[in-house]
Every structure is written in C-alpha cells, then in structure tokens.
Amino acid sequence: MCVYVCVCVCADLRRCEERGELLLPVLFFLLVMLSVLLYFAVSLMDPGFVLTDTVKGSNEEMESMIPQSSTPRLRRCGYCLLQQPMRAKHCQTCKRCVRRFDHHCPWMENCVGERNHRWFMVYLLVQLLALLWALHVALSGLSPGVSWDLWFRANGFLLAALGVVGVFSAVVLVLLGSHVYLVSVNCTTWEFMSRHRISYLKNRGDEHSPFDRGPLGNLRDFFCACGAVAWEATYDRSAANHV
Structure with missing residues (x-):
C-alpha cells in the first residue's frame, strides 16, 4: 500500500517533469536523500556513551572527605560498574550507560x-514532511466515479494506502x-516517565524540572550546545534557587 502511494508520488513528479516543472522533483529527491542520511547518522552515531568514571567519582575516598553539596550522590551502575553522571542511564539493549538518556x-x-537527540528530532521533522507530501499527492490522485461502488473500486488501494500513511x-x-514539549521544559522521556524513581527528581516537591531555563533558553541550549553538559552544576544552582 505504501508502495502504491510512492508510485503515485513518482508519477505526479514525473508529470511535473514533463511539464518542465523541475523544482518539485528536485525538492522531493533532496528530501528523501536527507531522510536516508539522517536515519543512518542517528543510527550509527554515539548517543553519548559513558566511557569512564567522571572526575568527581574517580576517587570515592576523596569524595567522602569533601562536604556534599545539594546534588544527590552519584550512583554506580550495577551493570557496567561505571559511575553515572547525572541524567545518565544504563540501556539494557545497548549494554552501555548513556549521558542524558532519553x-x-x-x-x-x-x-x-x-x-544524537537533536538529530533524531530533525529526522522526525523530515519524515513528517515526506509523509505529508505523500498524503497530499495521494489525495490529489483520487479519481471520480459515477457511483460509490465504482468510486471505491477505482480508489480502493489508494484509500487503504492513505489510511496506512x-x-x-x-x-x-x-x-x-x-x-x-519535553525539550522546551528540559526533560527527557525517561525522566518524564520515571520521575518517582529517579533520585534527583523524586524528592522535589514540584513537577518543575530542575534543569529548566525557560522554553527559549532550553531550545537554544538543546540545539546549539556542543559537547557534554555538567548537569550536576545546573542542578546545584536550581536547588539553591528552589530553597
């Protein structure tokens, strides 16, 4: 069914090409190529695997001698035995701890x-554009019929494909x-679903994320920040303001 829609899209683009309208075929081709490249980029990209203990957790004896801040004590992963930075979680499928796990x-x-979270969202956006394009072309490909029975017979496969797409x-x-929405409030899917089990969230009295800097600030940091973020420092500042 989806193949039928793709055939309709290609036929529609072919008609545009025969009329000398090359802009739409080129845009669709670039959209498809971008989608494929983003899929492999997100699939093969390091999502932020924790490779070694953090500096803070490299010497537990020294850490125990230093007065603790408002940050909850970092936990050691029970699977890979690495000390997890704040917001990291062990993935049972990948068998690795991932920074700011979503x-x-x-x-x-x-x-x-x-x-790779930002690139995952760009991939979703490109996929949505391609699907909406397919819906538009498939809808425009519906042919009229003199009766409902003939109309359904002529457009049955296309209607089924439209439902799937x-x-x-x-x-x-x-x-x-x-x-x-989650990015705009600086929260991950894991934190949203498991807030009551996460040490740095479950003891806070409100539902407000301790990492929230406002929608614009969160979106700017998410799409523009380079490298790993020290979420412990952000949490300390939030806890001080919270008190």
Whole structure:
C-alpha cells in the first residue's frame, strides 16, 4: 500500500517533469536523500556513551572527605560498574550507560541521548514532511466515479494506502510534538516517565524540572550546545534557587 502511494508520488513528479516543472522533483529527491542520511547518522552515531568514571567519582575516598553539596550522590551502575553522571542511564539493549538518556529507539536500533537527540528530532521533522507530501499527492490522485461502488473500486488501494500513511503521519506528529514539549521544559522521556524513581527528581516537591531555563533558553541550549553538559552544576544552582 505504501508502495502504491510512492508510485503515485513518482508519477505526479514525473508529470511535473514533463511539464518542465523541475523544482518539485528536485525538492522531493533532496528530501528523501536527507531522510536516508539522517536515519543512518542517528543510527550509527554515539548517543553519548559513558566511557569512564567522571572526575568527581574517580576517587570515592576523596569524595567522602569533601562536604556534599545539594546534588544527590552519584550512583554506580550495577551493570557496567561505571559511575553515572547525572541524567545518565544504563540501556539494557545497548549494554552501555548513556549521558542524558532519553530512550532506546528500536526504529533506529540505537539509543537517543545527549549527542544524537537533536538529530533524531530533525529526522522526525523530515519524515513528517515526506509523509505529508505523500498524503497530499495521494489525495490529489483520487479519481471520480459515477457511483460509490465504482468510486471505491477505482480508489480502493489508494484509500487503504492513505489510511496506512495517515496512521504513520499521526504517530510521527505525536512523537515530534512530545519531544518538542519535553525539550522546551528540559526533560527527557525517561525522566518524564520515571520521575518517582529517579533520585534527583523524586524528592522535589514540584513537577518543575530542575534543569529548566525557560522554553527559549532550553531550545537554544538543546540545539546549539556542543559537547557534554555538567548537569550536576545546573542542578546545584536550581536547588539553591528552589530553597
């Protein structure tokens, strides 16, 4: 069914090409190529694996002698035995700890974390544009019929394909919208779903994220920040303001 929609898209672009309108075929080709490149980039990219103990946790005896700040004590992973930075989590599928863990995506066969989360959202946006394009072309390809019976016979496969593509479009739209919201409040999917079990969140009296810097600040930091972020320092400042 989806193949039928793709055939309709290609046929529509072919008609544009025959009329000398090359802009739409070129844009669609670039959109498809960008989608493929983003898929492999997110799938193969290091999501932010924790490779070694953090500097703070490299000497536990020395750490125990230093007065503790408002930051909860960092925990050591029970699987890979590395001390996890704040917001990191061990992925059972990848068998690694991931910085600013969001979720493991079976679609990508990779974790979504601090290093590839922004590219995952760009990929969702490109996929949504491609699906909406396919919906538009498929809708324009519906042919008229003299009766409902003949109309359904002429457009049955296309209607079924429209239903499948419509479902995928809705899923991608909801997924992209939820990630935009979580990024705007500086929260991850894991933190949102498991707040009551996370040490640095469960003891806070409100639902406000301790890393929230406002929607614009959160979005700017998310898309523009380079390298790993010391979330412990951000949490300390938030805790001081919270008190």
